[in-house]
Amino acid sequence: MAExxxxxxxxxxxxxxxxxxxxxxPFTAMQAFAVLLGLVxxxxxxxxxxxxxxxxxxxxxxxxxxNPPPAAADDKHAxxxxxxxxxxxxxxxxxxxAASDARTVTIIDGSSxxxxxxxxxxxxxxxxxxxxxxxxxMTGIDPRxxxxxxxxxxxxxxxxxxxxTVYAAEAxxxxxxxxxxxxxxxxGLGVGAAKTTDAIMKLPPAxxxxxxxYGSDPGKLAERARTQxxxxxxxxxxxxxxxxxxxxxxxxxxxxxxxxxxxxxFYWHLSRLQGYAGIANFMGGRFVAAxxxxxxxxxxxxxxxxxxxxxxxxxxxxxxxxxxxxxLPFAKADFAIDAxxxxxxxxxxxxxxxxxxxxxxTAVGVxxxxxxxIERLGAWLKTLDSKGIMLVPLTTAMLKSKSG
Numbered sequence: 001m002a003e004x005x006x007x008x009x010x011x012x013x014x015x016x017x018x019x020x021x022x023x024x025x026p027f028t029a030m031q032a033f034a035v036l037l038g039l040v041x042x043x044x045x046x047x048x049x050x051x052x053x054x055x056x057x058x059x060x061x062x063x064x065x066x067n068p069p070p071a072a073a074d075d076k077h078a079x080x081x082x083x084x085x086x087x088x089x090x091x092x093x094x095x096x097x098a099a100s101d102a103r104t105v106t107i108i109d110g111s112s113x114x115x116x117x118x119x120x121x122x123x124x125x126x127x128x129x130x131x132x133x134x135x136x137x138m139t140g141i142d143p144r145x146x147x148x149x150x151x152x153x154x155x156x157x158x159x160x161x162x163x164x165t166v167y168a169a170e171a172x173x174x175x176x177x178x179x180x181x182x183x184x185x186x187x188g189l190g191v192g193a194a195k196t197t198d199a200i201m202k203l204p205p206a207x208x209x210x211x212x213x214y215g216s217d218p219g220k221l222a223e224r225a226r227t228q229x230x231x232x233x234x235x236x237x238x239x240x241x242x243x244x245x246x247x248x249x250x251x252x253x254x255x256x257x258x259x260x261x262x263x264x265x266f267y268w269h270l271s272r273l274q275g276y277a278g279i280a281n282f283m284g285g286r287f288v289a290a291x292x293x294x295x296x297x298x299x300x301x302x303x304x305x306x307x308x309x310x311x312x313x314x315x316x317x318x319x320x321x322x323x324x325x326x327x328l329p330f331a332k333a334d335f336a337i338d339a340x341x342x343x344x345x346x347x348x349x350x351x352x353x354x355x356x357x358x359x360x361x362t363a364v365g366v367x368x369x370x371x372x373x374i375e376r377l378g379a380w381l382k383t384l385d386s387k388g389i390m391l392v393p394l395t396t397a398m399l400k401s402k403s404g
Contacts, residue, residue, distance in 0.1 A: 140226055141274050142166055145305075152271030155304050162305030164329055167277040168395035169205060169231035176400055180357040181390045183364045183397035184377065185210055185309060185333065187235060187280065189225075190218035190273075195369040197224075202374050204381060205229035208394040210280050210309070213237070213272035214249050222273040231393040233309055234276040236269050236297070238284025248283045255287055259296040266297055270304075277395050278307030278329065281319070289316040302326035307398055311366050312336070329398045333366040338373040346376040357389050362397050 145163050147156035155163040186203065187210040189196040199209060200221075209225050210233040211218050225232050237248035239255055251265040279301055281288050288294060288310070298319065301308055307329035310319045313336070323330035334356055337349040349365070357363035367373045384391050392400075 146274065149267045149271060151268045153274060154267055154270040155274070155276070155306060157303075157305040163275075164277050164305055164307045164395065167226075167231070167275050169208070169229060169277075169393035171206065171392050171396040172390075173396055173399065176390055176392050176396050179388060179390050181362050181392045181397055181400060182353060182357045182384065183208065183331070183362070183392055183394045184337075184381075185233070185280070185311075185364070185366045185394055186369055186373075186377075187233075187282075187311060187366055188212060188368050190215040190221055192369075193221065195371070195374075196221050198371070198374050199369045200225045200228050200230060202378055203230075204391065206391045206393050207377075207381075208233060210235050211273060211276070212249075212282055213251075213269045219273040222275060226275050231395060232273075232276045233278050233280045233394070234269065234273060235280045235282035236266065236284075237282045238287035240283040240287075241285045243286065246283070253284070253287055253293070253297065255290050255293050257293075259293070262293060263296055263300060266300060276306075278309055280309035281311055281313075281317075283313075285314045288314050288319055291318045291322070294318055294322055298322040298326055298328060302328040307331075307395065309333075309394060329395070329402065331364050331394055331398045331401065333364050335365065337365045337367045337377075338370060341368075341370050341372055343372055343376055346373060347380070350376070350380045354387060354389060362401050364394070364397055 142161065144158040145155055145161060145166060146153040157163075184203075185208045186199045189199060189209055190211040191214050193215075196211075199207075205228060208231045211222050211225075212235045215221070222232050237252040239252060240246050240248065243252070243254070251268045253262045253265055257265075298308065302323075308319055308323050308331075310317050310330070310332040312333035317332075320330055320332060322328075334353065335349065337353065338346050339349075340346075353363045353365045367377060381391055
């Protein structure tokens with residue numbers, strides 16, 4: 001009826017367009033999503049309940065193991081094969097330990113502020129201690145002057161010989177007794193092969209070189225220095241005033257440790273290289289000023305036939321007094337020639353060192369291995385003969401001061 005009414009009311013000549021109904025699903029999108037999510041959950045629960053997989057879906061790798069064929073060698077060769085395998089097994093067992101003991105130390109150059117990271121294998125000295133016979137020593141090392149410790153070989157007095165006298169560099173001591181002498185110690189070597197090599201090769205043999213116990217292979221660099229006829233010292237890391245903010249490195253001697261603990265650390269340092277005529281402080285402003293902790297170290301150095309060099313950085317150092325009490329050969333630097341590392345300031349310091357040598361008979365300067373220091377020292381040392389001053393190794397300056 002409604003359709004007829006529409007047709008009657010429609011103007012002549014026009015047709016009407018019927019409305020089409022839209023197709024509608026019997027459910028909404030949210031309902032479909034809910035059903036899908038439910039199916040996923042049901043499937044997951046079904047897998048968890050009925051799937052027999054104790055690994056919970058973890059990836060599995062299948063490896064086929066085959067038994068090795070029986071050895072074809074004679075039984076008489078078995079002991080030899082076993083003997084050959086034992087060293088390999090020992091070395092393989094040591095490798096992980098050495099890797100785990102490796103430590104990275106940041107060495108800070110006190111004059112330039114330059115930082116350098118060095119990896120130290122703490123297990124190396126222990127490896128040297130294996131076996132009843134000492135390892136092959138450095139060139140020119142007297143095996144009689146070595147004693148086995150739990151860290152490796154350390155110096156000792158033997159047959160009336162002392163490392164101080166055996167490893168002292170050659171010098172005309174009679175001539176040195178009659179004229180002003182200057183001794184130069186270049187310290188902080190061993191960390192940084194390039195600067196250490198520069199000091200070894202560019203400076204004359206009469207310059208004494210002091211090595212820290214750190215670096216990848218300080219013994220090899222020390223051996224090269226001795227091959228070039230340099231006298232060498234071993235620097236012992238000691239506690240500075242601002243420790244631990246300023247940390248010299250592993251096995252540092254500390255005022256908070258007992259004498260037994262510090263001596264154990266001392267032996268570790270002594271084992272790091274060989275052929276040194278004495279020891280020197282590395283930092284140590286607080287340690288060298290403390291009599292109770294310094295006494296055992298100085299006593300042990302004297303017992304082992306060494307000498308002691310104080311770099312002069314701590315005015316309150318008790319090293320000189322303690323060394324005198326132990327009859328330990330001793331020298332103290334008058335000053336650091338490159339405290340201000342510029343060419344002009346280094347030249348002024350060297351002139352001052354000349355003056356001290358002429359007034360007192362002996363002067364001792366200490367320097368780092370900065371390129372500018374090596375360059376200015378090399379140029380200045382060539383002028384000493386014309387000025388009536390003799391360059392001598394530190395041991396010669398020690399002996400002259402003691403005799404004077």
